[in-house]
Amino acid sequence: MKKGISELAQSHALYPQEQLMQIKRSNKDLFIGIPREIEEYESRIMLTPEGVQLLVNNGHEVWVESKAGETAKYSDRDFSEAGAKIVYSTSEVYKADIILKVMPPTLSELEYMSAGQTLFSALQLAKVSAEYMKSVVQKRVTGIALEFIEDKVGGKPIVRAMSEISGSTVMLIAAEYLSSANEGKGMILGGITGVPPTKVVILGAGTVAEYAARTAMGLGAEVKIFDNHIYKLRRLKQNLGAHIYTSTLDTYTLSHALSEADVVIGALRAEEDRSSCVVTEEMVANMKSDSVIVDVSIDQGGCFETSELTTLKKPTYKVHGVIHYCVPNIASRVARTATTALSNIFTPMLLQIANYGGIDDSIFAKEWLMKGVYSYKGSLTNQSIAKRFELKYKDMKLFLISRL
Numbered sequence: 001m002k003k004g005i006s007e008l009a010q011s012h013a014l015y016p017q018e019q020l021m022q023i024k025r026s027n028k029d030l031f032i033g034i035p036r037e038i039e040e041y042e043s044r045i046m047l048t049p050e051g052v053q054l055l056v057n058n059g060h061e062v063w064v065e066s067k068a069g070e071t072a073k074y075s076d077r078d079f080s081e082a083g084a085k086i087v088y089s090t091s092e093v094y095k096a097d098i099i100l101k102v103m104p105p106t107l108s109e110l111e112y113m114s115a116g117q118t119l120f121s122a123l124q125l126a127k128v129s130a131e132y133m134k135s136v137v138q139k140r141v142t143g144i145a146l147e148f149i150e151d152k153v154g155g156k157p158i159v160r161a162m163s164e165i166s167g168s169t170v171m172l173i174a175a176e177y178l179s180s181a182n183e184g185k186g187m188i189l190g191g192i193t194g195v196p197p198t199k200v201v202i203l204g205a206g207t208v209a210e211y212a213a214r215t216a217m218g219l220g221a222e223v224k225i226f227d228n229h230i231y232k233l234r235r236l237k238q239n240l241g242a243h244i245y246t247s248t249l250d251t252y253t254l255s256h257a258l259s260e261a262d263v264v265i266g267a268l269r270a271e272e273d274r275s276s277c278v279v280t281e282e283m284v285a286n287m288k289s290d291s292v293i294v295d296v297s298i299d300q301g302g303c304f305e306t307s308e309l310t311t312l313k314k315p316t317y318k319v320h321g322v323i324h325y326c327v328p329n330i331a332s333r334v335a336r337t338a339t340t341a342l343s344n345i346f347t348p349m350l351l352q353i354a355n356y357g358g359i360d361d362s363i364f365a366k367e368w369l370m371k372g373v374y375s376y377k378g379s380l381t382n383q384s385i386a387k388r389f390e391l392k393y394k395d396m397k398l399f400l401i402s403r404l
Contacts, residue, residue, distance in 0.1 A: 119136075290321065
């Protein structure tokens with residue numbers, strides 16, 4: 001009996017064997033174009049050569065317009081050696097299926113685009129118009145705003161990364177304009193033995209504020225932070241791991257703090273289409289002469305009544321003797337660092353999009369990506385933008401239903 005079982009077991013190898021059915025991969029090769037930024041003094045680019053190399057090694061095609069990485073200190077040769085194709089005209093690079101751009105394309109650049117393409121870029125609502133949004137929609141491109149994209153836990157990774165850079169950089173900017181070399185007050189940002197510390201006021205308690213406060217405190221400055229959200233102030237104190245002066249935006253307390261400040265950082269964000277402007281011209285007039293205002297929120301209208309957009313070529317002006325720095329793209333001052341941060345986010349994101357079968361499948365599979373979409377198949381799909389410009393709006397979920 002045992003012998004029969006043994007023979008049966010040995011002969012099992014002769015039986016027909018089960019084999020796993022080959023599953024069709026949903027991978028889709030991507031065709032990516034990176035135009036040269038033409039916006040004045042925009043120095044960032046969306047991918048580093050290392051990011052391009054990883055994408056190319058995974059079977060994707062990347063075209064880079066000649067000199068696109070020059071301002072971030074990346075040469076055409078760097079990208080070419082990474083596997084990208086260098087193209088020498090704007091019209092050619094816009095033939096790609098996916099366009100990666102830091103700044104929103106101008107109306108003339110939009111003319112190069114056609115239906116079915118995907119545009120990843122910042123939107124900067126403070127600068128665009130209803131006519132611009134209509135042009136994007138009429139092109140029937142899929143528009144995805146960098147500042148709207150979320151991650152799996154509801155955070156905004158690109159906004160966070162640029163805010164960290166801006167927060168770390170903003171105190172260095174303030175230090176420049178406090179110095180005698182720039183006709184400032186001739187003060188060091190911080191404090192030394194026997195000398196009273198520089199007084200810094202920060203409006204807002206988000207990421208920019210956190211990194212600005214961390215830098216200022218590290219230099220020895222006296223820091224006060226104002227925000228109307230108690231939970232943000234509490235979280236900020238916890239993140240900094242230090243006792244720090246915090247207050248709600250009480251007019252009297254804020255006015256007094258501003259009158260004593262050497263540096264004021266505006267890092268409030270507009271909420272629900274409400275302006276972040278909380279500092280009146282009268283408050284600015286009561287500030288000390290040659291004190292410095294750096295308005296990081298200028299791209300959303302600014303925190304100060306006296307704020308006006310400036311550029312990196314002419315970044316400052318004076319109102320009531322107070323130096324105003326109101327450049328919207330502060331992260332562009334450190335273009336190589338900012339480019340690396342952007343590439344670290346977009347390289348894995350693009351690989352994931354390819355694994356899901358392309359842009360359309362990824363948008364409807366991943367809600368965090370869908371939240372970045374503001375234009376899709378000839379419709380404006382972001383409700384707040386539609387409300388802001390009084391345009392027609394179509395919910396993305398209606399497109400999802402039509403796919404079922």
